[in-house]
Amino acid sequence: MDNILELKDVYVQYNGNHVLEEISLTLEDGEFLSIIGPNGGGKTTLIKAILGLVKPCGGQIRLRDDLIIGYVPQHTKFDRQFPIHVFDVVLTGRLGNRLRLFKRYGEEDRQKVTEILKAMGLSHLAKRQIGMLSGGQLQKVLIARALVAQPDLLILDEPTANLDSENRRDIYDILHRFNEKKAVILVTHDLEYIEDNKRQVVLLNRKIIYRGDAKTREKTQIHDHGGTHHA
Numbered sequence: 001m002d003n004i005l006e007l008k009d010v011y012v013q014y015n016g017n018h019v020l021e022e023i024s025l026t027l028e029d030g031e032f033l034s035i036i037g038p039n040g041g042g043k044t045t046l047i048k049a050i051l052g053l054v055k056p057c058g059g060q061i062r063l064r065d066d067l068i069i070g071y072v073p074q075h076t077k078f079d080r081q082f083p084i085h086v087f088d089v090v091l092t093g094r095l096g097n098r099l100r101l102f103k104r105y106g107e108e109d110r111q112k113v114t115e116i117l118k119a120m121g122l123s124h125l126a127k128r129q130i131g132m133l134s135g136g137q138l139q140k141v142l143i144a145r146a147l148v149a150q151p152d153l154l155i156l157d158e159p160t161a162n163l164d165s166e167n168r169r170d171i172y173d174i175l176h177r178f179n180e181k182k183a184v185i186l187v188t189h190d191l192e193y194i195e196d197n198k199r200q201v202v203l204l205n206r207k208i209i210y211r212g213d214a215k216t217r218e219k220t221q222i223h224d225h226g227g228t229h230h231a
């Protein structure tokens, strides 16, 4: 399999209503794909289907056999009341795709967490409760949690939503560095970013309306059909 990910004619429904239809999509190693579209267009559902969190009612999803995926959920939906330190949140990322019954964290896992926190400039937050973090800090911690599994593909759901421009820039820098070697799928409403950075884009509104280069299309054609711009 040359692609790391292949979706063929995928359908997903909730309560009898199709929220995704005829989704066919491939992703190559090292690619950076942005997914845009209106609220309720099915972006998060598509990610969940790729992760195996929702089951398609039709079609096929194939991942390369050894593929490790890092998933960064929407930080705005993360339960901040959960009493846990930053270090331990990142440590849970070590379970990742290698989840086995009764696996315990070892010294190597702790070492990797220390390294990733340092590389991302987050060491000073290691012992802080997650409830005490700013939105930008929490988002970076969730990215660290995904990266500590050393994934081949990083999937992020609106990582820059509600963040200021400095934090947005930090996050895009992290993604660009990761993308020098590995693949990224980014769900975003930040059209300016994907156009400025010549990203491959999928416009999703139940079906794939467009896939291609963000820059070669007229803005109106890739516009997110009136969806709310969180960024």
Ligand SMILES: Nc1ncnc2c1ncn2[C@@H]1O[C@H](COP(=O)(O)OP(=O)(O)OP(=O)(O)O)[C@@H](O)[C@H]1O
Binding pocket: 014, 015, 019, 037, 038, 039, 040, 041, 042, 043, 044, 045, 046
């Ligand atoms: N667990 C669920 N049960 C029933 N319906 C759901 C469920 N999750 C999502 N939906 C519905 O499926 C549709 C697609 O939702 P989804 O969250 O995938 O869209 P989205 O493109 O990610 O939206 P947004 O940009 O607002 O995050 C919506 O109509 C939503 O209400």
